[in-house]
Amino acid sequence: MTAATAPSIEAFAGRQRPGYSLEQPFYTDPAIFERDMQRIVSHQWLFVDHVARLPTPGSYLVYRIAGESIVLVKGRDGQVRAFFNVCRHRGSLICLEDAGSTRTLTCPYHGWVYDLEGRLIHAKNMPADFDAAAWPLHPCQVRVFEGLVFINLGREDDPATMPFDPLADALGRYLRPNRLDKAKIVARKTYPTHGNWKLAVENFRECYHCAPAHPEYTMVNAYVKAGDDNPGSYQAVTRAWADAWAAKGHVVGNLDSTTTDRRQPYGVFRQPIREGWQTLSQDGRAVAPLMGDLKAFDCGETLVIWGPLFYVYLANDHATLFRFTPVSPTITDVVLIWLVREDAVEGRDYNVDRITWMWDVTTIQDTTIIGDNQTGVNSRRYVPGPYATLEMGTRGFVDWYVSRIA
Ligand SMILES: [Fe+2]
Structure with a gap:
């Protein structure tokens, strides 16, 4: 922003230790927030x-x-x-x-x-x-x-911006079975969050906090407890499930963009929810008719990562969209949008509260967590702390951020 503060951004990026959370100014400084908007957000889809x-x-x-x-x-x-x-x-x-x-x-x-x-x-x-x-x-x-x-926000030939089509091609394969273009909005909620946008994103990209902070999410998602004892132990369950459903023509597998295009990081995680759970509901039963082209519940969940600020969480019968909007150095708006197939009828085919239950309660909890995280980070005693093995998604985001901002 000003000549006086610009060198300190470089200095803080330079002393950033791999595997540690960010230096304090990255979460608080208006000049760094401004640079985040110019160097990162302005080049994203x-x-x-x-x-x-x-x-x-x-x-x-x-x-x-x-x-x-x-x-x-x-x-x-x-x-x-x-x-x-x-x-x-x-x-x-x-x-x-x-x-x-x-x-x-x-x-x-x-x-x-x-x-x-x-x-x-x-x-x-x-x-x-x-x-x-x-x-x-x-x-x-x-x-x-x-x-x-x-x-x-950039111009068409901006070399810092990933072209749209390769991004859409890579992720479209996973989105397409749910036919979001043939969907309707059944709920939409804004969660004003008192934290820097990177704290909000860092929180969304790890589930180390799920067991202590999200009892509802942890009850529904079997991978949380499995990974708590032995990170990666759910992979065998996911592999067996993926093999079975690939044979029936369902899209399975994960996608990691970290080695392909660093301009807009993207990726996909796909896994079964929990034994006996058709969808991300309180009792495991479906909350709406199958979306799009799906003919059977494979009982999986799909996380689509579309850059740092947009995520799609697909179940077979509904989709939840997550939009993060940086507002100020310490305020982020998080908007959730829930979709079902467009011809579903409320009261007959679905009940909005059953659809929104898990992500609404979880996001309210996250709003509190992120606000408390920001307050602690503001302290004169805050120093970057080490990431756990379960926080590799967050670590990957922070590494990417530092590479783009320096
Ligand atoms: Fe959370």
């Missing part, structure tokens, strides 16, 4: 929302991240477009609501009017030689994939 939030021409959403405000709008041609929410006149925000429906994008300041394709179509009292065609809204990169809307 960021999940915004499910496309069901943009149902008709004129539907729009506003997403704020990394100091930007982005408008996503469905055009008359059905295409989803994204624009920087910045009037070309003197730079005012145009859309002030988080979501809505509109015929035009009209700046409330001086009344400049843009159509849904971003063209300036009205600006009163301008000089005779004013060329409105030269002043369209600044476009933002946007992709709709499997019903999920992504943006990228």
